[in-house]
Amino acid sequence: MKRITKSLSTLCAVIMIVTATVSCTYRVEDLVRIGEFHKASLNDSGNKAMNEETKVDLYIDYSDCMITATKSPYYTSVQPAIIACNPNYYSIKGNEIKFETNDKMKIHQLLNTIRNVDYSNIKGAVDSIIANKNQAIIITDGEFYQKGVGANLNNPYLADEFKEWLTMGYDIYIYSEPYTFQGYTKNRYYMLFTDNKLEDNIQKIFSRNAPKQDDVKMVHLYSGTPTVKFANGKTEFNEQMLVTEDAEVNASLSYECHTVDAYWDDMHNYILNATDDEGNLIKGGEPVIKGISINTTDEDAYKPAELELKCYEISDMYMASDSSFGKVTLPAAIKDLFVLDEEEWKNGEIVIKLHPDFDGSCLTGGEGNLIRVDICVKKSEENFTNKPEIGGNFKFDSPWGFNTSVYESLKQVLLDPAISPENSGSPIIYTIYLSTYTI
Template structure:
């Protein structure tokens, strides 16, 4: 597995040296913290038989820090005569890290290894335990300092179960011009303040909008805000196939917040607002075609009497995932390589680790309930 002479390995070394606080070697069953210069240690890696990759990865997943595991993926145990060619030994570590809400990035680098007169097609794996939201994280350092396109043979896979990414970071939705809205974006949420009245503008020109070409009512009215594009593959192993929006009346909660703040009382804490049923919906056609989220009022069920806030109405819109599909099969070959101890067989242990992790009910539940984006709206009293 020794890859010190690999140009890709060499390109990654500066990022690791810059980020590293500690360096550990897996010497069989012993996981040893090494003293000395990280750069020198990375240049002098030694192979050890029966490296306990499973325990090492689980310790990394239990940690609160970023870490990188460098391995050829082969997991040997003295108690097992042949290698663990289909043992999902990294599944627990992957699951534990993802359940914390973090990310795993894996670079897969192919190489050939001679052994007993034969040539085996192997892989080096650079497994990064990190969080994409952490400023200056290890993966970001690599993408900013290494020209990955210079290594076309290297593939990358991202694994996550939460915080699906917007296709363009730090964006916000685009409100309908009729609203004359003021908008402030804050990454994964935004605040809109609408400057027009419901009866004079919102209802006649948005809820009950008509076609400019035919003059006929639009079935879903006009979108009141939209053009929010999400990365539907941001979970890696699953693709987001559908989304939904939940609407909540937060007029009273906002009033309580302001009163407490003005009185110098402690503010914050969890709220349980009333959900507006059949108030807002997503343009499903636009999402399925382009991955773009446009929001419309539910014109068939729109009931303005629910807007009881005074002197202003405040509501919250949570855009959430409603369905996903497993797409890991198209990446599976990245994690498959020749087995040295069982000639003619493929080692699929790393692929199985990811596959079993993605099948874990707790991971699937995280993705199914993961919020994408939230919009807070302040509007005039109805």
């Protein structure tokens, strides 16, 4: 009897010691300041959003494109919306670019009484758009005929201006509406200079009012990074991770934050080393994160071709200061944690798995492992010159010859390596924060 009690009590002691060591794991619980941290870590190298209070500047090319405009159902649909933006109306009469009015009634009158003035200084108008840094619309036929110089048929005369606008982190949307004049099919270009990050910017207003017409093509120039969209409304996590319900998803700053209840041991054993129903190891393990894809359309000038993941261990940095963060520089990226599934990326899906060499050694957080995963653009490819059905709308026939200047301007901008998303601003498309236990 005595021997039994003695052995039972040692057994109890062992159980208590084991549970005590197992429960010595920590996790960062207070994630309220993740938003601040994220903002503090953003690379704001001049890519600030445009001031919301900016006025809209409207530049009208006094040439045949505007004279014939009133007969166009497309133009008549968008004209009220443009006037409703309360723009500053500038007329381009030859070399003279003049501010006329910002009175909506007068603007309406002026738009209906346009006369042709030769030698429109389109380049000069775009120059002043770049200089003013407001939202702007210019309606032109792109025919930059200079006195003494000629028709500028194959001259990328807007390339520099476009590049400058994009380098500031802003966007250009160019709608091309074909029309005929004196037997030639030309294009009415609506060039919208704006900032995608602005709520309810002129492009949103324009696209809401513009009728759906198949012959009108649009190209969207920007040097920023695209946004993401979700297959099922939100990011999908592997069931074994036990991601908690209370998550913070901030679409405008492109990040989300979750708490993970599972231990890394279990994630290693059941996600990385998951087996299928026959007991065979699944190659690469099961997906950890999936259901995300990039939001690009045919009109976007750039498409991300290669992505890369950058993972950071930020628990110490996050817990270190309990007041505001100041400027945050992220620590060195940790290797061997997560990888992007290349096969799925070929299908346009972002699927993240555990690195095959993951063994926990990269996670060294003392107070928990607060991990930041950045999905970044590694290399983007331009999505314009390979689309003749869109590009063709930026070349047109004229009495002086075939004019490809607008097309060449766009092409020159897009082929400039300094403009591509990974070289300007921040290449981060989306960020996921995961608060996990210590190893």
